[in-house]
Amino acid sequence: MSDTRRTDAVLLLVAIVWGSSYLSAQTATAALPVLLVLFARYALSALACLGVVAGRRRGSRRWTRDELRAGVPLGLTQAAVLVVETYGVAHTSAANAGLIISLTIVLTPLLDRGGRRGALPPSFFAATGVCVLAVGLLMSGSGFHAPRLGDVLMLGAALIRAVHVVLVGRLTTGRAIRPLQLTTVQTLVGTALFLPVAAPGMPTLVRTDPATWAQLVYLALFCSVFAFLAQTWAVQRTSASRASLLLGTEPVWAVAVGIALGGEHLTPSTGLGAALMVAGTYWGQAVERAHRGTPGPLPPPRRPGTRRRRRSRPPVARASGLRDRDVPRAAGRG
Numbered sequence: 074m075s076d077t078r079r080t081d082a083v084l085l086l087v088a089i090v091w092g093s094s095y096l097s098a099q100t101a102t103a104a105l106p107v108l109l110v111l112f113a114r115y116a117l118s119a120l121a122c123l124g125v126v127a128g129r130r131r132g133s134r135r136w137t138r139d140e141l142r143a144g145v146p147l148g149l150t151q152a153a154v155l156v157v158e159t160y161g162v163a164h165t166s167a168a169n170a171g172l173i174i175s176l177t178i179v180l181t182p183l184l185d186r187g188g189r190r191g192a193l194p195p196s197f198f199a200a201t202g203v204c205v206l207a208v209g210l211l212m213s214g215s216g217f218h219a220p221r222l223g224d225v226l227m228l229g230a231a232l233i234r235a236v237h238v239v240l241v242g243r244l245t246t247g248r249a250i251r252p253l254q255l256t257t258v259q260t261l262v263g264t265a266l267f268l269p270v271a272a273p274g275m276p277t278l279v280r281t282d283p284a285t286w287a288q289l290v291y292l293a294l295f296c297s298v299f300a301f302l303a304q305t306w307a308v309q310r311t312s313a314s315r316a317s318l319l320l321g322t323e324p325v326w327a328v329a330v331g332i333a334l335g336g337e338h339l340t341p342s343t344g345l346g347a348a349l350m351v352a353g354t355y356w357g358q359a360v361e362r363a364h365r366g367t368p369g370p371l372p373p374p375r376r377p378g379t380r381r382r383r384r385s386r387p388p389v390a391r392a393s394g395l396r397d398r399d400v401p402r403a404a405g406r407g
Contacts, residue, residue, distance in 0.1 A: 094292060098158075105285060112270075116293075119263075157229050158227065160223075162227075165227060168337050179197070194364055324351060
């Protein structure tokens with residue numbers, strides 16, 4: 074297998090794993106309280122990350138001040154995303170959850186306007202309108218009715234995740250931050266947050282059945298630790314467009330897993346909503362990427378006799394070694 078195909082296969086596997094996470098979370102929350110599921114997911118992820126860090130060279134085990142300063146607030150926002158998302162998955166279908174959360178792709182550019190090249194083009198807002206129509210169809214189910222609680226929560230999760238993605242860019246750009254160290258800090262913050270509320274339910278967690286434990290281990294080790302590290306490895310070896318295209322198939326896999334393994338069914342209206350959501354997010358992502366790649370406005374002409382000020386450059390590039398324009402704008406996962 075060539076290097077390109079191997080990289081594509083890894084990115085596609087990450088998308089499949091993330092798409093399957095909604096059904097796993099739904100299954101786990103059917104057996105355990107949501108906060109107990111989140112504590113177990115964070116604690117298992119933290120143990121795995123700490124194990125990987127401990128296996129590295131001695132000089133790579135320490136955390137820098139930048140990694141701690143970014144990891145703590147990002148751990149808080151990531152925990153907020155997972156709380157709302159997991160409660161939402163518990164009250165809607167896995168297919169709807171995976172489709173609605175993909176709104177993050179079009180919400181993020183709307184929030185991340187700092188330093189952008191002018192206003193977004195009208196076609197981006199047209200793509201956003203398609204996504205909004207898709208959400209309405211997904212919420213309608215077999216007929217138009219009051220929005221379901223789970224769908225509304227997934228909308229909130231998409232908005233919070235967009236804020237989280239923007240914050241990731243603000244806190245990590247231009248700083249020497251290693252992805253593994255940053256993820257470890259985030260998982261430790263989440264574990265500490267959920268420990269007090271999960272402590273009374275520890276006996277229930279210990280006595281839970283092996284099938285539920287398998288779902289918890291899958292969410293922690295595969296949907297969190299493996300997916301993040303595999304994504305980082307693959308993104309360093311391919312283009313942003315190719316990575317975004319493959320990772321953007323996540324909602325498709327969420328629908329496929331929900332139907333094949335979860336016994337879910339799509340009505341004509343929800344099927345149309347699913348198609349519109351995938352088309353709208355892909356369209357919006359393509360428009361935003363093209364807009365970001367266009368040359369910016371020229372600086373004003375320099376008056377005679379004035380000296381040109383030198384622009385300061387960040388001392389360190391991204392930890393991944395990619396330039397800012399080479400990093401795909403995919404939703405950050407926990």
